[in-house]
Amino acid sequence: MEFDATYHEICSAQTVQSERRGFFNEFCVDVRDACGDKWLRNYFGKLKSNAARVLSIFSDREVCDPVLGVLEHVQPVFKQKDALFSAQRRAQADKLYLMSGSGEGEESRELLQQALMAANLAVMRAPDRNADPVLDEGLTLALAYRSRASILIRLGEGEAALNDLKLAINFGLELKSSVDYYLKMAKAYAVMGEPARAEISLKIAEKMPGCDATHIALCRKEISAAKPKPKEATSEQVPQLAHGESAELVGASKVVRLVETKDKGRFVVANEGLRTGDVLLCEEPVAACLEPTYFGTHCHHCFKRLRTPVSCLHCSGIAFCSAQCMGEACSSYHRFECEYMDLMIGSGMSILCFIALRIFTQAPSLEQGLATANLLFEHLCSHEEDRQPDDYLRRALMSGFLLRILQKSLYFGRRKTEGVNPTAVELQVATALLGLLQVLQYNAHQIYQTQVTEEHRFDGSKTVNLAAGLYGTGSYFNHECWPSTACHFVGKKLVLTATRPHRANELVAVNYGPIFIKNNLKERQRSLRGRYSFSCNCMACQENWPLLQKLDKQVRFWCTSANCSNLLKFPKDLAKDVRCPRCRKNISLKESVAKMIKIEELYREAARAMEAQKTGEAIELFKEALEMFFHVAALPHKDTIVAQQSLHKCLFDTGTTFKK
Ligand SMILES: C[S@@+](CC[C@H](N)C(=O)[O-])C[C@H]1O[C@@H](n2cnc3c(N)ncnc32)[C@H](O)[C@@H]1O
DSSP, rough: OOOOHHHHHHHHHHHOOSSSSHHHHHHHHHHHHHHHIIIIIIIGOOOOOOOHHHHHHOTTTTHHHHHHHHHHTTTOOOOOOOOOHHHHHHHHHHHHHHHHHHSSSHHHHHHHHHHHHHHHHHHHOOOSSSSSSSSSGGGGGHHHHHHHHHHHHHHOHHHHHHHHHHHHTTTTTGGOOOOOHHHHHHHHHHHHTOHHHHHHHHHHHHHHOOOHHHHHHHHHHHHOOOOOOOOOOOOOOOOOTTBBSSSSSTTTTEEEEEEEETTEEEEEOOOOHHHTTTTEEOOOEEEEEEEEGGGTTBOOOOOOOOOOEEOOOSSSSOSSSSHHHHHHHHHHTTHHGGGGGGHHHHHTBBBHHHHHHHHTTTTHHHHHHHHHHHHHHHHSSGGGGGOOHHHHHHHHHHHHHHHHHHTTTTTSSSOOOOOOOOHHHHHHHHHHHHHHHHHHHHHHHEEEEEEESOOOSSTOEEEEEEEEEEEETTGGOOBBSSSSEEEEETTTEEEEESSOOTTOOOOOOOOOOOOOSSOOOHHHHHHHHHHHSSSOOOOHTTOOOOGOOOOOOOEEEEESTTTTEEEEEEOTTTTOEEEOOOTTOEEEOHHHHHHHHHHHHHHHHHHHHHHHTOHHHHHHHHHHHHHHHHHHSOOOHHHHHHHHHHHHHHHHHTTTTEOO
């Protein structure tokens, strides 16, 4: 396949600026116009190191004016707090809550959902305690949490209500001396199905000064009638690695190891005894970032679907699922990113650029950030040989932009000047950022979750790309157009499970996007060449397997004579032996055919288990059937492809899922 340089350039540019709109593109065009082709090709394009490239954009007269001119104007742009807006939403939430009390059934629930939405907005927009001392006496945030707690109790979400009550206290409300607080606690425990704790809260309320006995009696009646809401069943589980963890590869199982060849670089292969269903990798990311599209619906820190968001105390642009996630993010990376979030989104920069910045903002110290970034650049593939001067310039400019955000957010502490010109250590950071932007292009993973419907875990479910992350060991898996593993996520953890047995030394493959059942050979090769700089030579490519819709039901059996690896067609007459053209022996395929009948039965049984939403049972049946299939036959085989896809769907279901 010929190398399409223009397509490669387009693909590469999208890994820096993914949005079509955004000012970063204009910045690149302006700098490109200023420097001209000659300088770019004959000077910049010939620079040999990232340090020289970064230094060049800040100091060479051909480019430094437009670069410094734009970077000088980097200012905070973020969604600010608004106490008045918050108080208005809270009033609206309180009103809807009261109205829901006089409504009935579905109508009341609808009003409560609207109240919850208004209360969520009130929480998100409320400033920190005392930031606006005039309105609500500086307690807008605490009041927003308190209002939401009442709504949550009526919705039957006791645990979330208790969390909100705690937050209302943390942000300044003196609730512990109020009867109302203990009554709310009692109701929250009651809807959680914890009557003993509900009774304790009621007893405390009874003993408090000013307590009204009739009110308590009413409350007790209400509590005894409360129907605890059943906890939502979740099949999410962190799986166990097959045979324990490898000593060399962090997060990988002992059944795999890393090898290297000239044409394929480093890649993961099987050790002896790797079986279908073995968990080969379970790894936390080095860094991972949520896609901005999901800032309003998913936790910025752990990527869980939000129901009752907790806000950053300074900006309203992102949300967390809990005070714990908020605390972890805000004491680490978010304090540097907070005020620049909308600027970064407005630049149109890709999620990979967010990850590059995050490697620094989340590091416990600048030195550790530098060490991690340099190590990643040293160890992961970056295809420097294919990079064009234009691409280097674009990435160097992005590094300059990210560096400027770090400078302005006081990542380097108070600087001596407000100027853009980097100090020696800042240049090191920009250089490391440039390295990260190169390796992220080829090594980052999309992080997805399954969105399931209320009605069924599989019918109508779909995967949603929520985030992206960089995984140290995960980066060493090579591609095949029909992978031998299924990839799913438990939170941010990347899990790879074998979808077929592997012989010792056989490649353990993931898929980078184009799969043979949907994209033809030409499309796949073009995409892989353009996006990942290699030509694929997997079996699906070598044999040019047809798309799924064109695949027939034919099955090819392995020749059963020892040491022969030939494939034989389904025999015309089962009663007769067939002659293997490779080993020249007469072979009976009776046993293989009998096994195939059993395999098809198991596929059908597994499909029925999926229909009945028995995920665990379906996984075991698929594992057993697939293991059998690969011992007697080979791909492509339509029912087996479908079975592997179904196993993947079941494994998704054991990862993080969410309902809309
Ligand atoms: C995520 S890295 C995988 C690890 C990489 N092989 C290394 O040495 O670091 C992606 C790169 O691996 C190489 N690669 C992946 N799959 C390949 C395959 N099937 N054949 C040849 N090269 C492949 C390509 O260079 C690709 O850009």
